[in-house]
Amino acid sequence: MNASPAAQPSQEHSAARRVFHWLQRETADWLRTEGERWIFVAKAMLASFSALWLAFRLGLDAPYTALATTIILAMPSSGMVLEKAFYRFLGTLVGCSAALALVALFPQMPTVLFLGLALWVALCTGGAAMHRNQQSYSFVLAGYTAVMIAVPAVDAPASVFTLAVTRVTEVGLGIICSAVVHDVIFPRRHSRAVMRTVQARYAGFIDFCGKVMEQRITPAEAELNHLRFAADIAALESGRAAAFFEAGHSRSHTRQLHAFNAAFMTALTTFYTLHRLSHRLRTAAGVACDDAEGGRAGAAAGMDRVLALVAPLEAHMAAALHDDLTSARLAQMRSALAADIAAAREQLAAGPALDRAQQIDFDTAVELLQRFAGNLADFANLYHGLTQQKRQQVSDPGAYSPKTPPAIIVASGVRAGATLLITAAMWYWLAWPATVNAILMATIFCALASSSPRPTVLVQQVLIGFLIAMPLAFATEFLLVAKADNFYPLVLAALPLFAFGAYLSGGPRWGGVGVGLGMFSATLVVPANLMRYDVEAFISSELSLTMGVVVAYLMFKVVLPEHTMGHRGHVAAALWREAQNACNAKLHRLKRRFDNRVRDLLSQLNAAAGPAPNAETRAVVRQGLTLLELGHAVIELRELIAASHAGAARDSLQAVLQLLAAYLHAPSRSSGERALQAILDAGTAVRAALPDAHPERRVRLHTALTDLHSIYTSLLDQLSGDSHVPTPAA
Amino acid sequence: MFQHLPREVDFFGVLLPGVLPVFLAAVVLQLVLDAGLSYLGAYRRSWHPALVRLSMFVCIFSALLVTLYK
Numbered sequence: 052m053n054a055s056p057a058a059q060p061s062q063e064h065s066a067a068r069r070v071f072h073w074l075q076r077e078t079a080d081w082l083r084t085e086g087e088r089w090i091f092v093a094k095a096m097l098a099s100f101s102a103l104w105l106a107f108r109l110g111l112d113a114p115y116t117a118l119a120t121t122i123i124l125a126m127p128s129s130g131m132v133l134e135k136a137f138y139r140f141l142g143t144l145v146g147c148s149a150a151l152a153l154v155a156l157f158p159q160m161p162t163v164l165f166l167g168l169a170l171w172v173a174l175c176t177g178g179a180a181m182h183r184n185q186q187s188y189s190f191v192l193a194g195y196t197a198v199m200i201a202v203p204a205v206d207a208p209a210s211v212f213t214l215a216v217t218r219v220t221e222v223g224l225g226i227i228c229s230a231v232v233h234d235v236i237f238p239r240r241h242s243r244a245v246m247r248t249v250q251a252r253y254a255g256f257i258d259f260c261g262k263v264m265e266q267r268i269t270p271a272e273a274e275l276n277h278l279r280f281a282a283d284i285a286a287l288e289s290g291r292a293a294a295f296f297e298a299g300h301s302r303s304h305t306r307q308l309h310a311f312n313a314a315f316m317t318a319l320t321t322f323y324t325l326h327r328l329s330h331r332l333r334t335a336a337g338v339a340c341d342d343a344e345g346g347r348a349g350a351a352a353g354m355d356r357v358l359a360l361v362a363p364l365e366a367h368m369a370a371a372l373h374d375d376l377t378s379a380r381l382a383q384m385r386s387a388l389a390a391d392i393a394a395a396r397e398q399l400a401a402g403p404a405l406d407r408a409q410q411i412d413f414d415t416a417v418e419l420l421q422r423f424a425g426n427l428a429d430f431a432n433l434y435h436g437l438t439q440q441k442r443q444q445v446s447d448p449g450a451y452s453p454k455t456p457p458a459i460i461v462a463s464g465v466r467a468g469a470t471l472l473i474t475a476a477m478w479y480w481l482a483w484p485a486t487v488n489a490i491l492m493a494t495i496f497c498a499l500a501s502s503s504p505r506p507t508v509l510v511q512q513v514l515i516g517f518l519i520a521m522p523l524a525f526a527t528e529f530l531l532v533a534k535a536d537n538f539y540p541l542v543l544a545a546l547p548l549f550a551f552g553a554y555l556s557g558g559p560r561w562g563g564v565g566v567g568l569g570m571f572s573a574t575l576v577v578p579a580n581l582m583r584y585d586v587e588a589f590i591s592s593e594l595s596l597t598m599g600v601v602v603a604y605l606m607f608k609v610v611l612p613e614h615t616m617g618h619r620g621h622v623a624a625a626l627w628r629e630a631q632n633a634c635n636a637k638l639h640r641l642k643r644r645f646d647n648r649v650r651d652l653l654s655q656l657n658a659a660a661g662p663a664p665n666a667e668t669r670a671v672v673r674q675g676l677t678l679l680e681l682g683h684a685v686i687e688l689r690e691l692i693a694a695s696h697a698g699a700a701r702d703s704l705q706a707v708l709q710l711l712a713a714y715l716h717a718p719s720r721s722s723g724e725r726a727l728q729a730i731l732d733a734g735t736a737v738r739a740a741l742p743d744a745h746p747e748r749r750v751r752l753h754t755a756l757t758d759l760h761s762i763y764t765s766l767l768d769q770l771s772g773d774s775h776v777p778t779p780a781a
Numbered sequence: 782m783f784q785h786l787p788r789e790v791d792f793f794g795v796l797l798p799g800v801l802p803v804f805l806a807a808v809v810l811q812l813v814l815d816a817g818l819s820y821l822g823a824y825r826r827s828w829h830p831a832l833v834r835l836s837m838f839v840c841i842f843s844a845l846l847v848t849l850y851k
Contacts, residue, residue, distance in 0.1 A: 234834075297830070299818075301819035
C-alpha cells in the first residue's frame with residue numbers, strides 16, 4: 052500500500068475487513084474439508100473407545116474385536132455406517148453358524164475341516180462377487196468369520212462354541228456403539244447426498260441431451276458420458292440402499308428412487324438410439340455429398356431432405372430443454388413436437404417421393420423423437436416428485452439387479468479357497484504358531500479385495516498401512532500402553548495411533564492405508580483383560596499379520612490375475628451373452644433386467660478403467676451401447692409378437708428373431724447377413740399388413756418397424772466393425 | 782406375573798444375559814414403529830431424526846425392562 056495508513060483510516064479499516072473476510076473464508080473452507088474430516092475422526096474415536104470401555108466393563112474375552120468392528124464401521128455418512136453394521140452383523144451370524152457346523156462335523160479331522168472351510172470361503176467369496184456394496188461385504192464376512200472361529204478351534208474343538216458366542220457378542224457391541232455415535236452425533240445424512248446425486252444427474256442428463264442435439268459434443272465424448280451415466284446409476288442405487296437405513300427414509304421414497312433410475316435408463320436408451328440415427332443421417336449426407344459427382348446425387352438429396360426435416364425438430368426440442376421442465380411446459384413441448392411433425396410430414400408429401408430407405412429413416416426418427424419426449428416427461432415428473440417431496444403413487448419397477456460375469460465369480464471363489472489352503476499348508480509345514488494370523492489376514496484380504504475392481508491396489512494400500520503400523524504399534528505398545536495403569540491413560544496412549552489411522556481412512560487417497568493401520572493396531576495394541584507384555588510374541592504377531600497380507604497380494608498377482616471385476620474382455624463377453632439372453636430368456640420383466648445388467652456391466656467397466664478409459668475400453672463401451680439398443684429392440688419385438696395374432700407379419704418377425712439369436716450365438720459375417728436379409732423381408736411383410744390394419748394394430752406395426760430399423764442399423768454397425776466381436780470363449 | 786423372569790438365559794450351555802430377549806423384542810417393536818413413522822413422514826418435522834429414533838428405542842427398551850423386571 053502506497054498511501055500511509057494514518058492519513059487514510061478508512062482504507063486501513065477496509066484492509067482489516069479484508070483480512071477478516073479472508074480469515075472467515077479460509078475458516079469456512081477448512082470447516083468444509085478438514086473440519087469434516089476431524090469431526091469424522093472424533094466420532095470414530097468416540098465409538099472405538101466407548102466400545103472398548105464397555106467390553107472391559109462387561110469383562111468380555113477379546114475386547115479388541117469390538118474395537119476392530121468400530122474401526123471397520125467408521126464410514127463417512129450415517130446411512131453407510133448403519134448399512135454396513137447391519138450386514139456385518141448378518142455376516143457374522145452366518146459365519147459363526149457355519150463354523151459351528153463345520154467343527155461339529157469334522158472335530159477330529161483337521162484336513163477335512165480345512166477343505167470344508169476352503170469350500171465355504173470359496174462359496175462366500177463367489178457370492179460376494181455376485182453382489183454389490185455392503186451385501187457383498189456380508190458374504191465376505193460370512194466366509195472369513197467361519198475361518199476366524201474354526202481355525203483356533205482346530206486344537207481345542209470344545210471351545211468353539213464359546214469362541215463363536217464371544218465373537219457375536221463383541222461384534223454386536225461394536226456395532227451398537229458405532230451405530231449410535233455415527234447416527235446421532237453430528238450425523239452426515241446420506242439421504243441428502245442421494246438427493247444431491249439425483250439433482251446432479253437430472254441437470255447432467257438434460258444438459259447432455261441439449262449438447263448432443265445441438266451437436267456440441269463428439270461421439271467419443273458422448274460414449275464417455277454414457278459410461279459415466281452407467282456408473283451414476285449404480286452409485287445412486289448403492290446410495291439409496293445406504294439411505295434406506297436412516298431415519299425418515301420411507302418405502303415410498305425407495306420406490307420413487309427405483310422408478311427414477313428406471314425412467315432414466317429408458318430415456319437414456321431411447322436417446323442413444325435417436326442420437327445414433329441422426330449421427331448416421333449426418334455422416335451419410337456428408338458422404339453422399341462427396342460422392343455426388345459419381346451419380347449418387349439423388350441419394351444425397353434424399354438424405355439432405357430427411358436431415359433438413361429432422362434437424363429443426365431436434366433443434367426445437369433442444370431449445371425447449373433450456374427451460375425448467377415443469378409438467379405444463381412438458382405438455383407444451385410435446386404438443387409443439389406433434390405440430391412440428393405434422394408440418395414436416397406435409398412438407399415431405401409436397402415434395403418428390405423419397406427412397407424407401409430414407410422414408411424409413413424419417414419415420415423412425417419421428418417415432419423416436421415422440422418416444423423420447425414421452426420418456427423425458429416421465430423422467431422429469433419423477434424428478435419433480437422427488438425434489439418437492441411429493442408422495443407419488445409409482446409402481447416399483449423392481450430393485451436394480453447387478454450382474455457379474457460368471458468367470459470372475461468362479462475365479463474369486465477359487466482364489467480365496469486356494470489362499471486358505473496354501474496358508475494352512477504353511478501353518479502345518481512351518482510349525483510356527485503365529486501363522487494362524489497369516490491364515491486369517493490372507494483370507495480376509497483375498498475375500499475383501501475380490502469385489503474391488505483393482506484388488507492389487509487395495510491390498511497394496513493395506514500392506515503399506517501394515518508396514519507403517521509395525522514400528523508405530525510397537526512403540527505405542529511398549530513405550531506408552533505399558534505405562535498405563537487405568538483405562539483413561541490407556542486411551543491417551545492409544546489415541547494418537549488410532550486417530551492417525553482414522554484420519555487417513557477419512558480421505559479418498561489413502562483410505563486403504565488408514566484401514567490397514569487401524570486393523571493392525573486394533574489387533575495388536577489393545578490389552579486383553581489380563582495383559583501380558585511379551586516382546587517376542589508381539590513381533591511374531593506383527594510379522595505373521597503382515598505375511599498374511601503379502602500372501603493375499605501374491606495370490607492376486609499370480610492366480611488368475613486377469614479375472615478381476617470389470618476386466619474388459621470379461622465384460623465384453625458378458626455383454627454379448629446378455630444380448631443373447633434378450634433373444635431367449637423369459638419375457639417377464641426382461642426389459643428391466645436387461646437394462647440393469649448391461650448398465651451394471653458398464654459401470655464395472657467404468658470402475659476398473661478409472662478416470663481416463665483407453666481406446667479398447669471405449670470400443671467395449673461402444674459395443675455395449677450397440678448391444679443395448681439391439682437388445683431393447685429385440686425385447687420390444689418379442690413383446691409385440693407375444694401380443695399379436697398369427698399371420699405373415701408375425702411369422703416373418705419370428706424368423707428375424709431366430710436368425711438374430713443364431714447370429715448372436717455364433718457371430719459370423721454370413722449369419723449376420725442372413726439376419727439382415729430376414730429383417731428386410733420382415734419389413735416388407737409388416738408394411739404389407741399396414742394398409743388394412745385397424746388403428747390399434749397400426750400403432751403396433753409402426754413400433755415393430757422402428758424396432759426392425761434399430762436392429763438393422765445396429766447389426767450393420769456390428770458387421771462393419773467386426774473387430775469388436777468377441778469370440779464366445781474370450 | 783413377570784417376577785420370575787430369568788436373569789440369565791441358558792443357551793446351549795452358554796449363559797446369556799436375560800435382557801437379551803427383551804432387547805431383541807424392543808428392536809422389533811422399534812422397527813415397526815419406525816416404518817410407521819417413516820410412512821407418515823413424521824421424521825420430516827423433527828430437528829434430529831436419528832436422535833428421535835434413538836430416544837424412542839431407549840424409551841421402548843426401558844419401558845419393557847421396567848414392566849418385566851419388577
